[in-house]
Every structure is written in C-alpha cells, then in structure tokens.
Amino acid sequence: MEAILLNQVSPEQLSELIVLGIRDELQKLKENFTSKKVNDELLTKKQVCKMLQCSTVTLWHWENKGILIPTRTGRLVRYKKNDIENFINSKTKENEINI
Numbered sequence: 001m002e003a004i005l006l007n008q009v010s011p012e013q014l015s016e017l018i019v020l021g022i023r024d025e026l027q028k029l030k031e032n033f034t035s036k037k038v039n040d041e042l043l044t045k046k047q048v049c050k051m052l053q054c055s056t057v058t059l060w061h062w063e064n065k066g067i068l069i070p071t072r073t074g075r076l077v078r079y080k081k082n083d084i085e086n087f088i089n090s091k092t093k094e095n096e097i098n099i
Contacts (some may be wrong), residue, residue: 042071042078051084 009017045056048068052059062068068087070077 041081043081043084045077045079048079048084052088 043051045059049056049059059068063070068079068083070079072078
C-alpha cells in the first residue's frame with residue numbers, strides 16, 4: 001500500500017481517496033473469492049460416484065486407503081471437485097503410460 005501525504009487536503013478530496021482505496025480493496029477481495037469459489041466447489045458422494053463411474057463402496061475403500069480425502073462438516077461428507085479432477089487426470093496419465 002502506498003503512503004499518501006495528507007497535507008492541506010479538503011474533506012471532499014479525503015473522502016474521494018478513501019472511496020477509491022476501498023473500491024480497490026473490494027475488487028481484490030472479489031477476485032480472490034471468485035477464484036477460490038471455483039476451485040473449492042464441493043461434491044456429494046453421489047456426484048463423485050457418477051463422475052468416477054464407481055460405487056459408494058469403492059469410494060469408501062479409496063477414502064480408507066487415503067486415495068481420495070473427503071471434507072467433513074458434521075455428518076456431511078463432501079469431496080473437492082478439484083481433487084476429483086486431479087484424480088481422474090492422474091489415472092488417465094497412468095493408463096497412457098501403461099499402453
């Protein structure tokens with residue numbers, strides 16, 4: 001943040017400087033929140049099973065082996081979409097290497 005010298009500044013100019021500073025900070029927060037929101041999308045077990053074309057039992061086994069780690073909030077179990085996409089990409093790369 002740059003330093004501003006407030007020598008002989010009118011109240012209107014000070015108000016304008018404050019508003020501009022707040023707008024800049026809000027824009028930065030908005031950009032950070034938007035990018036995190038996309039990356040932190042949470043999926044249910046059912047959604048993950050549909051994406052991976054697997055059963056809930058398989059998903060449970062992968063969780064116990066530490067392959068896919070869910071996020072828990074109370075009784076709710078959710079998986080980060082980014083983690084699932086990374087898992088799919090890693091399996092795709094493994095299959096390309098084995099061919």
